[in-house]
Amino acid sequence: MLDNRPPAPRRSDTTRAAILEAARERFAADGYDRATIRAIAKDASIDPSMVMRYYGSKEGLFAAAVAVDLKLPDLGALHRDEAGQTLVSHFLDMWEGNEVLTALLRVGVTNQAGTERSRGIFRDQLLPVVRQVCPDPEQAPARAALTATQLLGLALTRYVLRFPPAVALSREEVVAWLGPTVQRYLTAPHP
Known part of the structure; x- marks a missing residue:
């Protein structure tokens, strides 16, 4: 048998x-x-x-x-105006209860090995996704960096420092507030 x-x-x-x-x-x-x-x-x-x-x-x-695959969505498959909200929603899903990302964020700001790991994730995962919707490929690195400021700032205040107002925001509120800002970084005309 x-x-x-x-x-x-x-x-x-x-x-x-x-x-x-x-x-x-x-x-x-x-x-x-x-x-x-x-x-x-x-x-x-x-x-x-x-x-x-x-x-x-x-x-x-x-x-x-801290080996991390962000499993970022294919922004090229979406309507371009949905990119900001999609990324914010995706990152909220990734951060909820994910100690790997919390560890990476904590260590990334205090240690060279963590900094290098974070830079690699930015370069290898976020930057290619931003290129999918960026109107000018030359601007993709700057737009990806600005997007990262918002997403990492949210993660730092909500999941690491646990600022009460940031923690108290509902998922829908975070997406409503942050989605348009990320969208502007991704697709708005260069100032």
Whole structure:
């Protein structure tokens, strides 16, 4: 008789997953500099040597813990006037309860490795999406940067610093307020 159950996860896969989960939570809570391999290992209920075995260094662990695919929508498939609201809605969906993005934001402003990771995500993921709707390809980097200021500013005040008025806004209010601003950055004529 054939056993149709999926194979049980290997112990190393379970250990890696526990390490990454603990690292994301620790980096999000403490930032890169204050998060330690020892604390992450304790949170994952393993020996610190196992963290080093799987990830080699704190930098290697951080890179694995904050690997991010933003799964950005194809703005070229939308009516151009929907791009701003679509991006704001998408980022709200991504940020809600996502400790990876929170960790990346916290570490991105305090540590060179985090800064470089954030720049890579901007370059490789946001910039190509902005190019889909930007009226002048030469302006795409500036327009993407302005878009990032709004989206990261929202994330910082709502999910990291937790400013009460930013947290209190409903999803619909955030999209209504921020969508037109992002839309202007994406498609308005150059001033």
